[in-house]
Amino acid sequence: MTTWLLLIYKVPNEPSARRVYVWRKLKGLGAILLQDSAWVLPANSRTREKLQWLTTEIKDMEGGVATLWEAQQVFTGQEDQLVQQFTGQVDTLYREILSGLAHDDPDLGALSKQYQQVTLQDYFHSALGERVREALINRRGAD
Amino acid sequence: MKWVTWERIGIDRMGCAWLIQRFLDPQAEFLFIPNEQMPLPEGYEPFDIPGVRLSHRRNHCTFHTMLSEYKLDDPILQRIASIIDEADIVQDVTVEPVAPGLDTICQGMRLISLDDHVAVEHSQLIYDALYAQLANERRI
Numbered sequence: 001m002t003t004w005l006l007l008i009y010k011v012p013n014e015p016s017a018r019r020v021y022v023w024r025k026l027k028g029l030g031a032i033l034l035q036d037s038a039w040v041l042p043a044n045s046r047t048r049e050k051l052q053w054l055t056t057e058i059k060d061m062e063g064g065v066a067t068l069w070e071a072q073q074v075f076t077g078q079e080d081q082l083v084q085q086f087t088g089q090v091d092t093l094y095r096e097i098l099s100g101l102a103h104d105d106p107d108l109g110a111l112s113k114q115y116q117q118v119t120l121q122d123y124f125h126s127a128l129g130e131r132v133r134e135a136l137i138n139r140r141g142a143d
Numbered sequence: 144m145k146w147v148t149w150e151r152i153g154i155d156r157m158g159c160a161w162l163i164q165r166f167l168d169p170q171a172e173f174l175f176i177p178n179e180q181m182p183l184p185e186g187y188e189p190f191d192i193p194g195v196r197l198s199h200r201r202n203h204c205t206f207h208t209m210l211s212e213y214k215l216d217d218p219i220l221q222r223i224a225s226i227i228d229e230a231d232i233v234q235d236v237t238v239e240p241v242a243p244g245l246d247t248i249c250q251g252m253r254l255i256s257l258d259d260h261v262a263v264e265h266s267q268l269i270y271d272a273l274y275a276q277l278a279n280e281r282r283i
Contacts (some may be wrong), residue, residue: 028233045250049153050233052178056193057201116243 001072002079003043005051007031009058009066018061025054030121032085040082042123043070087126093118094128101135112136144168147187150175152259154249155231156191157266158206158223163190164267166220167213175259204231219277223270245273 007026011019029050031039041047051068058066073079097118100111115132122129146163148156152175163171174187183189190197191205200208207224209215228234229242230249248269256262 024235025233028235045151045153045253046246049231052193053199053232056199120243 001076002083004071004073004082005041005043005047006034006069006071007039007041007051007055007066008037008069009039009055010064011058011061012063018064022054022058025050030086030089030123032082032089042086044123047123083124087124090118090122090126091128093121094126094132097132098135101139106139108136108139144170145172145174145187147174147176147184147189148191149178149180150259151178151253152262153231153253154246155204155206155227157249157252157262158204158227158270159190159197159209160263161267161270162206162209162215162220164263165271166215166217167209173260173263199232202228202232202234204228219274219281222277223273226273241273245269 009022011022013019026033026039029041029047031041034040041051055066055068058064073082093114097111097115100106100114115136118132119129146160146168148159152160160171160173174184176184183192183195188197189195190209192198197209197212198205204224204227206227210220210224226239226242226245229237229239230246249266252262252266252269253259256265
């Protein structure tokens with residue numbers, strides 16, 4: 001059973017830069033927003049550390065409120081759905097890399113960098129990720 | 144001096160402990176306490192704990208804060224701060240290829256170390272090596 005981290009927070013509408021700042025950090029971690037209320041990520045040492053600091057940062061903002069929770073789902077069926085949502089999210093990004101590779105003269109340096117960034121959000125080891133990895137490695141040294 | 148931080152240390156806390164021992168306080172004594180434990184023990188300087196003086200500051204890690212608090216302007220140390228900034232905090236701009244690798248090694252260090260004291264001891268070698276190589280690259 002997966003342990004999840006839930007971040008529930010509020011930041012005043014203005015200045016908007018702060019809202020964008022927090023939102024970008026969460027998107028950067030690949031977090032998913034549940035019912036417009038709680039951001040969720042699977043718990044591991046990395047996500048826990050990063051969300052702890054983000055929570056502190058939000059609380060330090062004027063008018064910022066944030067609580068961080070560790071939780072397990074009661075119904076396992078829901079869990080599969082959530083895992084699929086995480087995998088679906090990274091698969092979209094992996095497919096972009098695959099279609100980039102299909103172009104004539106693809107920018108292999110940029111695509112492999114992109115791949116490395118996506119793997120950081122690939123919490124459930126998507127099978128497509130493995131395919132992208134092989135596709136990239138196969139292009140190594142190709143004309 | 145005595146220093147305290149949260150247990151199960153990672154890249155930033157290992158880096159800070161190394162910085163303390165090498166550049167600030169060779170006789171440093173470390174205490175590791177459970178996350179969120181309050182109040183903090185008296186007579187100890189806390190680091191990398193939310194809300195204390197030596198902590199994260201907007202997009203920067205505690206290692207970075209320590210450099211400015213103790214006025215260490217060594218460019219190699221600044222560079223290490225920039226590496227830890229990228230490893231420890233989600234960033235949309237990344238310019239340090241070493242960062243994810245160092246982060247992985249530090250996480251593994253925690254797995255193979257009996258406790259945090261041992262992790263601090265072992266990670267000295269890694270940070271010494273990083274410092275030496277970055278200094279070497281600057282000379283070329």
